Amino acid sequence: MVERIKRLLTAPAQEWPRIDAEPMTIKGIYTGWVVPLAAIGPIAGLIGALVFGYSFLGVTYRPPIGAAVSTALVGYVLALIGVYILSLIINALAPSFGGTRDPVSAFKVAAFTGTAGWLAGVFQIIPMLSWLAILGLYGLYLLWVGLPILMKVPEGRATPYVVVTMLVSIVVFLVCGAVAAQVGASFARPMFNAATDAGTVNGSLNLPGVGKIDLDKANAAVASMKAATDKMQNGTATPVAAAALQAMLPATIGGFARGDVESQSGGVGGIAGSHAQGHYTSGDQSFDLSVTDMAAAGALASLGGAMNMQSSKQTATGYEKTAMVGGAMVTEKWDTQSKSGSYGTMVASRFMVSADGAAPTIDTLKQAVASVDTGKLAALAR
DSSP: OHHHHHHHHHOHHHHHHHHHHSOOOHHHHIIIIIHHHHTHHHHHHHHHHHHTOEEETTEEEOOOHHHHHHHHHHHHHHHHHHHHHHHHHHHHHGGGGTOOOOHHHHHHHHHHHTHHHHHHGGGGGSGGGGGGGGGGGHHHHHHHHHHHHHHTOOHHHHHHHHHHHHHHHHHHHHHHHHHHHHHHHHHHGGGOOEEEOOOOOOOOBOOSTTOOOOHHHHHHHHHHHHHHHHHHHHTOOOOOOHHHHHTTSOSEETTEEEEEEEEEEEEETTEEEEEEEEEEEETTEEEEEEEEEOGGGGGGGHHHHHTTOOEEEEOSSEEEEEEEETTEEEEEEEETTTTEEEEEEEETTTEEEEEEEEOSSHHHHHHHHHTSOHHHHHHHTO
């Protein structure tokens, strides 16, 4: 899969004829290509929502697990349906432009054209990088190159066929996105629970072109994601009990004492997770320490290593940065003026441990994260 992705993205003019000549079935393309890749965006968005939340005008909203999972699941299902609908449209339009109807070829076009967009969906895992999902528009170029080849459209009529199909694909994408947002909102609305945060969401990605991909890590990431997808499909992706995560939160951290503690868990359609959070206070300063188990969905974080995901931003009063450290994604944000920020790290490619709030220095938040026994946490997943 990784080699085909590389060839399709870097040399589509040479790869499309290979795809055209290779015997395939719609079921085979669905299970071997669409199912694992289409899961990237929804799962990345799920992780981003649960770990980072949505920030606007200084307010951060983290949706309950049930609402976030429901939104991800609906988005995933609609992505799978959208591919099939697009293939039907491609096939139906072919004769109008001198092409040949072929359901399998039409499905090849719809499925492989979506590759760039699905891969770009990984940037939703970090809110400050989510705008980079626009890189998925490269899929329109893949469509431009591959559509005439697979549907056997004469050269003189290829351009209008591609343009019409592009417009239709954009409409299908927008409709699916709108439906997913509406359904997700219907779950989230009754459970809205806002929290304050002094930061802002911005960032830049220090990658040449559209991204540097480590193929060795990508191979491992794809294998990990395939295993995760299998677990989701057969219902064996079980998160650690929320009570067990809550037990990982220490009573005190430095001069900060733990007060309120909350935990929750939930799952829909094979995608599940659990979360525990403690509120720590010292004088007029306080922060939250949380442990989130994303179960099988956490396998997506391994793509961060494959794509060397990182960002960095300096402001007059602080900084924000994300990097891969020892194979784990680490995020850090600090504002010296408000003396507030956040620090978080992935553990065992499924847990996120993070501290967020006001403290004397960023080192206090790092100490809070370090107070969670990562060895014991990883053992809970075995």
